[in-house]
Amino acid sequence: MSIHAVSPLFVGRARELSLLGDALVRARAGASSTVLAGGEAGVGKTRLISEFTARADDARVLVGGCLELGTEGLPFAPFTAVLRGLVRELGRDGVAALVPGGTTRGLARLLPEFGEPDKDGPEARARLFEQVLGLLERLAEERPVLLIVEDAHWADRSTRDLLSFLVRYQRTAARLLLVVTYRTDELHRTHPLRPMLAELGRIEWVSRIELRRLTRREAVAQAAGILEREPSPADMDLIYARSEGNPLFVEALLSEAGADADLPESLRDLLLASVERLPDETQELLRVASAGGQRIEHDLLSAVAGLDENALSRALRPAVAGNVLTVDGEGYCFRHALIREALHDDLLPGEHTRLHTRYAEALEDDLAILPAPRGAIELAHHWHSAHDSTWALVSAWRAAAAARKSTAYNEQLRMLSRVLELWDQVPDAVERIGGDRLDVLRQTATVAHLVGEYERAIALAGAALAEFDHDAEPIRAAHLLRQRGLTRYDLGRAGYIDDLRRAAELVPADPGRLRGQVLESLSRMLHRPGDLPEKLATAELAMEIGHQIGDAAIEAHALINLTWAGFGHSEVEAQSESFARARRIAQRDGAYNALMRCAISESDALEGAGRHERAAQVAREGVEEAAQYGLARTSGTFLSINLAEPLVSLGLWDEALEVVEHALDLAPPSPYRASLQGYAIDIALARGEFDRAEALLGSSRSVLSRGVFRDQNVLPHLCREVLLPRGRGQLDEAVEVAARALKERDLLATPRYSWPVVVAFASLLTSVASQAGASLLPRLRALGQELGAVGDLQRAHRLTFIAFMGPESSADARPFEAWEAASGAWAALRQPYAQAQCLVGAAKAALAAGDRREAAARLARARELAGRLGARPLLEQIDLFGRRARIGGADEAADGQPLGLTARELEVLREVTNGRSNREIAEALFISAKTVSVHVSNILAKLGVATRGEAAATAHRLGLFDGG
Structure with missing residues (x-):
């Protein structure tokens, strides 16, 4: 396997690249401007400039960098470099010919090739500045000039003055773009570049860009480009936590040695450079602080360091002024986690143990010095780092309990995992925590499920189940089987029903809490139409048990199951009342999992009924609640799926994409990721972004191939598998997918998810002129006649299907009325894309009937809707039809462009x-x-x-x- 030194993919900088590109376009048009681009070391300023200049095309690119030489850089270094490059390209005489006034004595201050410089003084300095500006003006007369000054944080006073002069007077030189880069982390409070940037930022033609760190998803893309494979989630979690999204640090941490390898020496030197400039007493205090973590409270640092207030403040001040530490409330943060890591790694073994022991003892004395659960978690960390296995295990167990109370489930999982790691090192562990190893395994599996670590949850439950006799300990076995069954279902793994049925066999018959939980879970997972009687009976029994024993979670979950099973998509109000009742029950005891599931189920039911606005509202409120409960990565991302779907239906595509992007940044479980990407695929297909759709579809395909999923996952994916090749004009391939699906899949079981597939097939097969397509039409017609349609949404799909397929008898054919009915149904549901598609069908039917006026009206409305959505393929279809039929102003398309061309075309x-x-x-x-x-x-x-x-x-x- 090969590994690239840097990522061949340029990720996370599309906005910045676009802003620079826009500035260059304006410069080409004669509007000169300046862009100030800042960011911390390693964030990708140089890569951005490199990618930008590679696209600069006809512009003359001039690049010069400032040099680090002590406190002041080399005078005029970037301009000397630019001038030297011009002399190499044009020759000394060629450059001299471009200098206004015919004399180059001013430029002699930059390069000796131009003779003896002027005498020192204000006039000589002014002449140099004027000659540099004049040279740029003359160069810009030939073609646009892009002048890049890199690393301005190292600029000396002379360079800053000349740069400021050029920015202020650059408008005299048409077609000149200045780009200045600098490190924000070098700009301490007294840095001379700070006031200059503030002054220049107030000039009308100056804009500023600050490069942020990469999101986790962007860092994954970068890492995949370097490794030529996607790193494992565990490796990526560690790399992202250490790098905090800094691209250079991601590259440095990626190695064959693994994500937890030691820092490379080159990276360590870069990180510690700012520390080594500080006084010795400050460096010593920073080493003490490094053992305290990324953020440390003032009082805790004082206690561990053993310094009084004056001495502590005296030692801290240079670290804050030098931007190594930042003040954060009542404490301090290292500017970057890797600075702390590098300092901590430099501690000697004895020093390491001693410092962590001092931190642990200080926290034992006053745990309230830190807020819960942070105090308990940090105490566990320090005992572990001090290599005290007994107290590390005990404190981790207590920290897990504190984390659960605060719904900090990720931290709870980390602490429970540590208990398992230390178990064999503490002989009396059972007595210390009051439970055995199987109890810890079961609890860890439960929490792993809560935080979305599904594979790990299944492995933990399986490991526990393998360690004892299920018949001898039926209650413990039932707990673990239920947990594994629920997780297997969420991950799309086979065997979840078997686990739950076995748990139901093992659980005692008395109406206890465990029996209620197992029966509720079993009823939840019975989805096949033939299982409905068992589902209802099991849910009712679970609800009775929950009510009898006063367990709100069981009662609410069982009521949600009954609500799903007992109402159709046409009984929206009654269904919503039942969900509201379930929510009230769950709120009674703060049963947050039931509350989350209620939001998930109600938003899904509302969307299935075509109540898109209400569905979006319920899902949006649920996403906010999930974050409060510490379930953003699991319930929150599932609810984001339920939020994206109605937004797509309503034509709010850009908002839907924002929801998807935000949810994907949380690194959700893979089935959730595939569903989220599905809506991005739908939008990409509708907008003609077929390359993007294909890439996302490949990712979703790999997820769905690894599990057994329900129709709500599989059928939308099937629809996309047809629409992509059709959009690309690969009709034979699209027909093959449809034929295979009609043969292999049961499309009658779930009408809500089957109807979009059936309509997509009808649209395809009625538009292709092939024997293969024609042979499938009778089977498709029969399927459409048999498939039920409950609720307004399914009826709109059915009307669309009828419009495509037409009646069986030509005597009953009324195509215009059929398309009008379909477009009216979609208009009532406020689904603009489907409405626009049906309006095109109505326009074609009207024209076929000889009614050009009605055809033009329908076509104009379709173009208006499609234009708002940016649905390019549909717009092109509209314009092509209008042009051929000579209706609807097709020679002047929606954007006022000639010949039906879009602005980009x-x-x-x-x-x-x-x-x-x-x-x-x-x-x-x-x-x-x-x-x-x-x-x-x-x-x-x-x-x-x-x-x-x-x-x-x-x-x-x-x-x-x-x-x-």
Whole structure:
């Protein structure tokens, strides 16, 4: 396996690259400007500039960097570098010819090639500044100039003055873009660059960019590019925690040695450079602080360091001024976690043990010095780091309990895992914590499920089940089997029903809490139509037990099961009342899991009934609640799925994508990730972003292939498997997928998820002129007639299906009325995309009937809806139909562009007319060559020509780009 030194993928900087690209476009048009780009060391400023300059195309790129030479850099270093590069390119005389006034004595201060410099003094300095600006002006007359000054935090006074001068007077030089980079972490309170940046930031044509650290998902993409494979979630958790999303640190920490390997020496030197400039007493205090963690309270540091207030403040002040520590409330934080790690790694073994013991003893004396559960968790950490196994185990067990009370489930899992690690090192562990190892395993499995570590939860439950005789200890076995069954279901693993049925056999018959939990869980998982009587009976029994013993969680969960089973999508109000009752029961005892499931179930039921606004509201409130309960990664991301779905239905696609992006950043369990990505795929397909859709579909496909999932996961995925090849014009492949599905899948079991698939098949098969497609139509028609349709949403799908397929008898054919009924149903549900698609069908039917006026009206409304959504393929279909039928103003498309071309297609046509290749166009417009190819194909089709040359000739003939 190969490994790249740096990631071949450029991730997480699309916005910054776009801002720079926009600035360059303005510069080309004559509006010079400056961009100030800041970020901490390693965050990717140099990579950003490299990627940007590679796309600068026709601009002359001039690059100069400031040098670190003590407290002051080398005078005019970046401009000397720029001038030297110009001399190499143009020759001394070539550069001299560009200098205004015919004299280069000012430039002689930068390079000796230009002779003897002027005498010192204000006039000489002013002449140098004017000559540099004039040189840039002359260069910009030939072509746009991009001047990049890197590492301005090391700039000397002279460089800062010249740079400030150029920024203030650059508007005299048309087509000049200045980009200045600097390290924000070097800008301590008295740094001379700070006031300069503040002053320049107030100038109208100056903008600022600050590069943030990468999100976890972006860091995963970076790591995958380096390793040529996606790292394991466990490795990535550790890498991201250590790097905090700094791209350079991610690269440095990725190695064959693993995510927990020692810091590379080059990275250690970079991290400790700012520390080594501090006074000795400050460095010593920082070593003490490093054992306290990333954030340390003032009082705790004082107690451990043994310093009075004056001495502590005297030692801390240089660390804060030097931006190694930052003040955070009543404590201090290291600027970056790896600085603390590097300092901590430098502690000698005896020093390491002694410091952590001192921290543990200080916390034992006054645990209230830190808020719960942080105090208990840090105490456990320090005993563990002090290598005291007994107290490390005991304190970890207590910390786990404290974390659970605070719903800090990730921390609880970490503490329980430590108890398991230390178990064999403490002979009297059972007496110390009041429970045996199987109790710890069961609790750890439960918490692993809560935080979304599903694979681990199954492994822990399985390990515990293998260690004892189930018949001899039926209660313990039933607990573990229930836990494993629930987790297997969430992960799409087979065997979940077997686990729950076995648990029901083992649990005692008396109406106790465990019996109620097992029966409720079993009723929840019975989904097949033939299981309905058992599901209802089991749920009712569980609800009775929950009510009898006063367990709100069991009662509420069982009522949710009954609500799902007892109401259809047409009984929305009664169903909502039942969910409200379940919520009241759960709130009675703070049963947060039942509350979360109630929000999940109600939002899902509302969306299935076509009540999109209410579904979104319930899901959005549930996402907020999940964060409060510490369940953002599990229940919260599931509810994000239920929020994205109605947003997609309502045409709020950009908002839906924001919801998806935020949820994916939480690294949800893989089935949840696949469902979230599914809605991003739907939007990408509707907008013609087929490369993005294909990449996401591949990721979802790999998840679904590893488990046994329900129709709510599988059927939307099947729909996408048809729509992608169809969107790309690969109709035979799309028909093959449809044929296989009609043969292998039961599409009658779940109408809510089957109808979109059936409609997609109808749209495909009625539009292809192939024998394979035609042969599937009778089977599809029979399926549509047999498939039930309950509720407004399913009825809208059925009306659309009928409009596509038409009646069985041609005598009953009324296609316009069928399409009108379908579009009216979607309008009532406020689903603009489906409505627009049906309006196109209505327009075609109206035209076929000879009613051009009605056809034009339907087409105009469809274009309006599709334009708002950015549904490019549908817009192109509308324009093509309108142009061929000569209706609807098709020669002037939605954006006012000629010949039905979109704004982007017009840009591409301009470049084609200029004789550029696809690659050259891609670089000029900041898009991929494959996307350019798609645009060119669309342009040829819309213009009705066969070649790029004919397209260019058409553009010239029509004068599309005359005067511009």
